[in-house]
Amino acid sequence: MDVSLPKAEAILFEGERIIAVGNSSDLKNIYAINNKDIFDAKGAVIVPGFIDAHNHYTLMGVQKYELDLGGIFNREVILDRIHQEHLTLDPNLPLIGINYEVDHIPKDYHIYKFDLQKAAPGRTIQISDRSSHMSVTTEQTLQIAEINLDPKECLQCIVPCTLKMTGFTGEICGLANSTLHHFIQKGLRDPITLKTAWKYASLTAAKHGVTSIHAIVTEEEMNGLIYYKDILPIDLKIYTETKNVKAVKAAGLKQIGGCGAVMVDGDSGPFTAAFLEPYTERPETSGLLYYSDEELEDFVWEVHSAGLQLALHCVGDAASQQVLNAIEAVQNRSGRKLRHRIEHFEFGTKEQMEQAKRLGVCLSIQPNFNHFWNHTTYIEQLGESRAMRADPIQSIVEKGIPMGFGSDCAVTPCDPLLTISSAVNHSLPHERISPAHALYFHTMGSAYIGMEEKDKGSITPGKFADMVLLEADPTEVNPAEIKDIPVKMTIAKGHVIYSE
Ligand SMILES: [Zn+2]
Structure with a gap:
């Protein structure tokens, strides 16, 4: 992912940073490496640690206490799983x-x-x-x-x-x-349960090659996680779902936002995603915008003036439009750009992409949405032409807008190879991207939209020694096999945090 040296044979790191990248014998000679310090990756493909740019971190963690019924389509099997869980679960827990x-x-x-x-x-x-x-x-x-x-x-x-x-x-x-x-x-938010959940989330992420997460949490959870995050094996950048800019500033964070308490619209399923045109299935509504234009501009202004990066959930095109207009007004007023983000941008239009590009707005995209709900899901509700605009990933690449990939976990699993596969195998052929691009957006792309590109996203001297050892090269296997490539090892800041 480093354009100056896209492929290499050996990596030298010391402590938490990478020192040099090159070929084995050169590094051995120049740095006088002791044999005992050499680790042979035995043909594994090493890529930068994956960065999940949109992850509801507590919800990911409390999955430890939940029964996952995903992938089960038979009601008898579902009811049997519920019954088994009932027999083993503490009677006081829900x-x-x-x-x-x-x-x-x-x-x-x-x-x-x-x-x-x-x-x-x-x-x-x-x-x-x-x-x-x-x-x-x-x-x-x-x-x-x-x-x-x-x-x-x-x-x-x-x-x-x-x-x-x-x-x-x-x-x-x-x-x-x-x-x-x-x-x-x-019932799952007492301090002990939370700590166990947060630890579980980081270990689960590490298993999938993740070394960093943009962790979206509520205001109540923010200070606890700030205190606890340094002992976790992966790195967290905390985005707080709140309109309380002062509290976020006081906590020392440089970014704010997410979904929940700050979202601009809802979601298409319950007809609350806000669209410029009415729903095809229910022409009496075009969804819900949770802010008036004035309220949103005031909030963006407050965040922007405080020097914080803002990330806002927008599913429908009317929500994206409202946010882009508010950012445009605020950036004009202040005379400076900050790397604000739109989360999801699921039905963004070409014109909105132009505007985002002009404003330097970053897009935080979840390709797995297309895997679990491909474009045909929306035909009845939104009509054919809007359904064809779902998850416009290649369109965003063509426009050259800064983009990062995330899971929206717990909505979809925190599993970057699945995310990369979803982008490569998009249900709309014209929105498919190459595996190399998909890898880029889950590493450098996510680092950039989290303002961490100086430390993360590529295997480059000076950056953190964050890397994943994969059994096969995602750019070389059959696209259908990308999601099943085994993760052999995950290294974060020079430490092995997962090994198969
Ligand atoms: Zn979300």
Whole structure:
């Protein structure tokens, strides 16, 4: 990933930094290397440590306490997994199921409240789909969480409430779903559980070749993680989801933002992603913008004036447009550019790319969205031509806009080889990029949008000794095999943090 020396045979590092890169015999002679200090990678391909540029770090960590139902499409198997978890789990803990593949299971085979009562009797339980936009639960759980299921209270629901049509089946969405999610997650935020979760997240990331994460956390978690992060094996750059600029400044951070409390719109699933044109499936709405233009410009101004980098969740094109306009106004007013970021940019237009390029705005992209929800997912909801604009990765490359790759974990797994594979094997052939480009955006690209390119992103003398040993070269294997290349070893700041 270093243009001045794209390929080499040997790397010399001491302490946490790389000293030299070149061929073996030269390095041995020039630096008088002792044989005992030589490690033979035995033909492994060494690439820079991967940087996950968008990761909900606590949510990744608490997966340790959750039942992953991803990839299971048979209701009997799902219910059996829930039952087994119920038998082994501490009776005081809630049973949290994630990645329930509800979008891919016919309605007659969904799991409902009676199924949960049978599989996990008496248990506080919430089984969420991959995007966490809907879940299945029981009456008892709702009572404990003090959630009153009056359909009139489902304020965020734009879709006609299933509740209104069929009564309570166990499936909830909108406000009821997010309230229950918060209630259940609160039980996993005591200091000891959090520390265990954060450690688990870093070890899981290391297994996948990740040496750095742009960790998105809530304001409540920020100071704890700042205190704890130095003992973790990987490096974290913390993005706090808050509008409290003063608190972030006081904590010594140089960046702010994410999704949650600062997001500009919602998501397409529940019709809350904000579009310039109405939804094809529901022409009465074009989604929701959570800020007025004035509110957003005020917030961007406050962040910009404080010298912080801002990262904002935008899924629909109207959200991206609102952010680009606010940044343009603020940069004009202040006379200087900061490397602000748009997170997701899932349906960004060509004109918006031009504007981003002109403003120096960086794009933080999650290619795995295309892997789990390819463009055809959106045809019914958004119409053919907008669906063809989903996840415009090659278009962004062509425009030369700074871009980094991330997972949005826990929405998709923190697994860079899967992310690289998703970009290379995009469902729209014209949005596919080369494996070399994909590697670049998960290393140098992510380093740049995190303002860490002086220390990270390439195997270059002076930078951190962050690297991954792969069994095969992602630029040479069949594109379908990239996601399955084994990670043999991960080295962060000169230390082996994972070895198979
Ligand atoms: Zn996110």
